Structures are given as structure tokens and as C-alpha cells.
Amino acid sequence: MSQTRHVxxxxxxxxxxxxxxxxxxxxxxxxxxxxxxxxxLGGHSEALLTAFPEARLVALDRDKEALRLxxxxxxxxxxxxxxxxxxxxxxxxxxxxxxTPKVQGVLFDLGVSSMQxxxxxxxxxxxxxxxxxxxxxxxxxxxxxxxxxxxPPGELxxxxxxxxxxxxxxxxxxxxxxxREKEPFxxxxxxxDLIRDALPQAAKxxxxxPAKRTFQALRIEVNGxxxxxxxxVPAAVGALAVxxxxxxxxxxxxxxxxxxxxxxxxxxxxxxxxxxxxxxxYQPRLRLLTRGAELPTEEEVAANRRAAPARxxxxxxxxxxxxx
Numbered sequence: 001m002s003q004t005r006h007v008x009x010x011x012x013x014x015x016x017x018x019x020x021x022x023x024x025x026x027x028x029x030x031x032x033x034x035x036x037x038x039x040x041l042g043g044h045s046e047a048l049l050t051a052f053p054e055a056r057l058v059a060l061d062r063d064k065e066a067l068r069l070x071x072x073x074x075x076x077x078x079x080x081x082x083x084x085x086x087x088x089x090x091x092x093x094x095x096x097x098x099x100t101p102k103v104q105g106v107l108f109d110l111g112v113s114s115m116q117x118x119x120x121x122x123x124x125x126x127x128x129x130x131x132x133x134x135x136x137x138x139x140x141x142x143x144x145x146x147x148x149x150x151x152p153p154g155e156l157x158x159x160x161x162x163x164x165x166x167x168x169x170x171x172x173x174x175x176x177x178x179x180r181e182k183e184p185f186x187x188x189x190x191x192x193d194l195i196r197d198a199l200p201q202a203a204k205x206x207x208x209x210p211a212k213r214t215f216q217a218l219r220i221e222v223n224g225x226x227x228x229x230x231x232x233v234p235a236a237v238g239a240l241a242v243x244x245x246x247x248x249x250x251x252x253x254x255x256x257x258x259x260x261x262x263x264x265x266x267x268x269x270x271x272x273x274x275x276x277x278x279x280x281x282y283q284p285r286l287r288l289l290t291r292g293a294e295l296p297t298e299e300e301v302a303a304n305r306r307a308a309p310a311r312x313x314x315x316x317x318x319x320x321x322x323x324x
Contacts, residue, residue: 007043007303007304007306007307008043008044008047008109009109009249009296009300009304009306009307009310010249010294010296010300010307010310010312011043011044011047013294013312014044014107014247014249014312015047015048015051017245017247017289017290017312017314018034018048018105018107018245018247018314019051019052020243020245020316021104021105021243021244021245021316022034022048022051022052022054022055022104022105022245023052023054024054025054031054031055031056032052032054032055032056032103032104032105033055033056033057033058033100033103033104033105034048034052034055034056034057034058034103034104034105034106034107035057035058035059035060035091035095035103035105035106035107035236035239036048036057036058036059036060036107036109037060037088037091037106037107037108037232037236038060038061038088038107038108038109038110039059039060039061039066039067039070039083040061040063040066040070040109041066041069041070041073042059042069042070042073042074044107044109045057045059045070045074045081046073046074046077048105048107049074049077049080049081055080055104055105056080056081056082057074057077057080057081057082058082058084058094058095058098058100058103059074059081059082059083059084060084060086060087060088060090060091060094061083061084061085061086062085062086062087062136062137062223063136063137063138064085064137064138064139067083067085070083071083082098087137087228087232088108088228088229088232088236089228089229089231089232089235091232091235091236091239092235092238092239095239101239102239102240102241102244103239103240103241103244104240104241104243104244104245105244105245105246105247106236106239106240106244106245106246106247107246107247107248107249108232108233108236108246108247108248108249108250109249110225110229110248110249110250110251110255129187129188129189129190129192130187130188130189131143131145131186131187131188132144132145132148132185132186132187132188132191132218133145134215134218134219134222134223135222135223136223141222141223142222143222144218144219144222145184145185145186147159147218147221147222148176148180148185148191148218149180149184149185153173153174153177156169156173156176156177157169157170157173159217159218159220159221160172160173160213160214160217162217162254163216163217163220163221163226163254164213164214164215164216164217164220165213165253165254166213166214166217168198168199168200171198171199171200172194172195172198172199172214174198175194175195175197175198176191176194179194188215191211191214192209192211195210195211195214196210196211216252220254225255226254226255226258229255229258229259230258233248233258233259233262234262237262237263237266237285237286237315237317238321240317241317242317242318242319242320243316243317243318244316244317245289245314245315245316245317246314246315246316246317247289247312247313247314248312248313248314249310249311249312250293250310250311250313251309251310251311252309256293256311256313259313260293260313263286263288263313263315264288266284266285266286266315267284267285267286267287267288267315268284269282269283269284270282280319283319284318284319285317285318285319285320285321286315286316286317286318287315287316287318288313288314288315289313289314289315289316290312290313290314292313293311293312293313294311294312294313295310295311295312296308296310
């Protein structure tokens with residue numbers, strides 16, 4: 001499994017956003033701590049450790065194979081890197097165990113890692129026939145095949161509409177239900193063929209591979225990605241020391257909307273309207289570092305097609321929470 005083909009998305013911009021919080025020692029002279037919540041193959045983590053030689057890294061991933069491979073990659077950094085098998089909404093517990101309640105930087109690179117897409121047997125990619133698994137942590141949870149074979153039709157329609165933004169959800173689910181009665185689903189190729197056959201011609205002419213939205217929806221459902229993210233982003237903001245910075249790369253509108261809402265709430269005053277002076281406890285806790293969501297450059301997309309849907313948002317912690 002080659003690591004060299006893995007190209008971290010919007011790497012330079014992520015480093016620039018986090019730099020002011022990581023290029024000097026933290027309060028009391030301690031080295032700054034940065035958390036990579038989505039370690040993957042370790043491209044962003046390696047760059048963070050290289051760019052900020054004072055920094056210590058805590059890196060999380062739910063995928064044991066990713067931890068093994070990135071552990072080899074980050075071995076030269078010795079005890080500056082601490083790798084943890086965890087889902088990113090477990091961040092507060094991880095930091096508590098490590099005795100590091102506040103950190104100076106947090107990075108999320110959401111979605112599927114290059115390794116998961118490139119390893120056919122994981123079943124994430126609709127371009128190759130493989131077992132329908134899609135679990136980021138293969139030691140726990142239900143597979144995409146189990147979702148397809150056991151969920152009631154109404155629940156499948158909801159998932160495809162909500163997580164895949166699939167306008168043809170009813171048509172696809174009708175075909176799935178009809179087909180699974182003959183034989184349970186087990187491979188991605190059969191699902192791709194079914195979707196292609198189920199869609200009207202007009203729907204097949206737009207938006208790339210017609211199976212893309214269904215595969216996204218199944219992946220989000222199997223891994224509980226949005227519910228995990230709903231907990232994880234506020235937890236990460238809560239873990240930031242004053243002056244700490246967070247950068248989040250998302251790859252579809254549902255993720256980006258959720259990040260935008262958390263950042264916007266943190267950057268807003270919570271004071272009742274009409275107060276002549278806004279007391280400290282109502283002041284914003286965050287300062288937004290990006291105007292809306294930043295996009296990759298045309299040059300980056302040309303060099304790395306997986307960067308195309310990326311959206312980057314950043315924020316800085318400017319105040320502590322007021323007690324109570």
C-alpha cells in the first residue's frame with residue numbers, strides 16, 4: 001500500500017490558518033498541542049509536525065489500518081506524535097486521558113480517506129466491484145450491505161434524500177427492495193448497475209457517476225458521520241485554548257452547513273437585543289478566519305481531483321466560556 005499517492009487537500013492553506021497558534025510555545029512555556037481529528041494516511045499530520053517543530057501532535061482515527069500505516073510514516077517524530085484509536089467525537093475523553101484539556105490547534109479533514117477509497121475490498125468506491133462494507137472501523141457496526149438488505153423502504157428513502165440529496169430516492173429504493181427479495185446485496189457492482197438501470201436518462205446525464213449520491217448516503221449512515229460531526233465540532237471548539245485555531249475541510253454541503261452553523265454561533269453575540277453595553281458573558285467566543293468557505297485553487301484540483309469538492313472553514317478562539 002503506497003503512501004506516496006496520498007496528496008493532502010489544501011495543505012498549505014490549512015498550515016497557514018493554524019500557524020499563528022502553533023509557531024510559538026503555549027502559555028507557561030509548554031509546547032503547543034495540535035489535534036488531527038482525521039489522521040488517515042498522516043499527510044496533514046506529517047506536515048504539521050514538520051512545519052511546527054515545537055508542536056506536539058495528538059491524532060485520532062477510527063480505522064486501525066490507517067493508524068498502522070500512519071504510525072510508520074510518523075515514527076521519525078518519536079514521542080511528539082500520539083496516535084489514538086478513536087472516533088473524533090471522543091476528543092474530550094482522549095484529551096482528558098492524556099492530561100491535555102486545552103489545545104492550540106485542531107484540524108478536521110472529513111469524508112473518506114484515500115486509503116479507504118483505493119483499497120477495493122473496503123467497498124467505498126463505486127468505480128470498482130467489491131464487498132459492500134463501507135465501515136471506517138471494520139471491527140464494529142453494520143455494513144452497507146446490511147443497511148441495504150434490512151432497512152425498511154421508507155428509512156432507505158430518508159437516508160438517500162437526507163444524506164445523498166438524491167432526488168430519485170424513491171425510484172432507486174423501489175428497485176433495491178424488488179431486487180433484494182430475489183437475492184441479498186453483497187457487492188458494490190450490482191448496486192451500481194441497479195442504480196444506473198433505475199434512473200431516467202435525464203438524471204444520468206448530470207453530476208458524474210449516477211451511483212455517487214447513493215454511495216455517499218450509505219457511507220454516512222454506516223459510519224454515523226453527521227451525528228458524530230454534530231458532537232465533534234462543538235467539542236473541538238470547546239477544547240481550544242484562547243488564541244487556539246480550528247480548520248475544517250468538508251466535502252459535501254451537509255458537512256459544510258453543520259460546520260458553518262457551529263462557527264457562526266460561536267462568532268455571534270448571545271446578548272438580548274437592546275443592551276447599550278454587551279456584558280463579557282454574551283461576547284462572541286470565536287473569530288471567523290475565512291470569508292464563507294474557501295475553495296481549492298484550479299491548480300490544486302488539476303493536480304488532485306479529490307480536492308475538487310473541498311470546502312475549508314477556519315475559526316480562532318478569542319474568549320473562554322463564562323462560568324454558568
